[in-house]
Amino acid sequence: MLxxxxxxxxxxxxxxxxxxxxxxxxxxxxFANLDKAIKFGVDVPKGIMIIGMPGCGKSLTAKxxxxxxxxxxxxxxxxxxxGKYVGESEENMRKALKFSEAISPCVLWxxxxxxxxAGVGGNGGGLMNYFLLTCHx
Numbered sequence: 001m002l003x004x005x006x007x008x009x010x011x012x013x014x015x016x017x018x019x020x021x022x023x024x025x026x027x028x029x030x031f032a033n034l035d036k037a038i039k040f041g042v043d044v045p046k047g048i049m050i051i052g053m054p055g056c057g058k059s060l061t062a063k064x065x066x067x068x069x070x071x072x073x074x075x076x077x078x079x080x081x082x083g084k085y086v087g088e089s090e091e092n093m094r095k096a097l098k099f100s101e102a103i104s105p106c107v108l109w110x111x112x113x114x115x116x117x118a119g120v121g122g123n124g125g126g127l128m129n130y131f132l133l134t135c136h137x
Contacts, residue, residue, distance in 0.1 A: 001080045001096050005073045005109070009063040017057060020050075028068045031105075051113065062109035072106045079112055 011021055027045040030037045038044065048065075050058045066073035081092040100108045 001077060001092060002099055003075050003077075005063070005066075005075045007063040007066065007073055009060055010067045011064045014057055014060055014064055017061070020061065024065055024068055031069050047108075059109070059111070062107055066107040069105070069107065072103060073109055074100050074103065074106050075109045075111055076100070077111050078114075 011024065014021060030042055031045055034044065050061055052058055062075075063073060076096055081089055081096065083089045083092060100106060
């Protein structure tokens with residue numbers, strides 16, 4: 001479900017997305033001086049969600065962010081989380097999030113997140129609901 005990804009990409013490899021790159025650079029400065037930032041009441045970076053069509057730079061941005069923050073990149077494959085029994089997917093998500101928290105700080109790259117939305121509006125969608133509620137805490 002989770003893998004630590006080796007990468008060589010950096011923020012300069014991203015074409016365009018200037019606002020995002022500037023925001024990431026500001027947050028990287030906060031992250032590099034976390035003790036001082038907390039002392040002055042600055043919000044600690046918690047995460048970003050980047051969604052879009054294939055080929056728009058989501059994976060590259062995850063790699064570049066990990067490089068900029070100088071922290072590990074952990075890839076979560078949502079397709080491997082999905083189980084066939086009731087509650088199995090949520091249990092897999094719980095284990096994955098627990099592992100990522102254990103190695104934090106890290107960039108958690110959730111690949112193919114759209115699979116977690118399967119069935120939203122019907123009986124499904126529990127995995128995405130669980131994830132969003134867990135991350136909100």
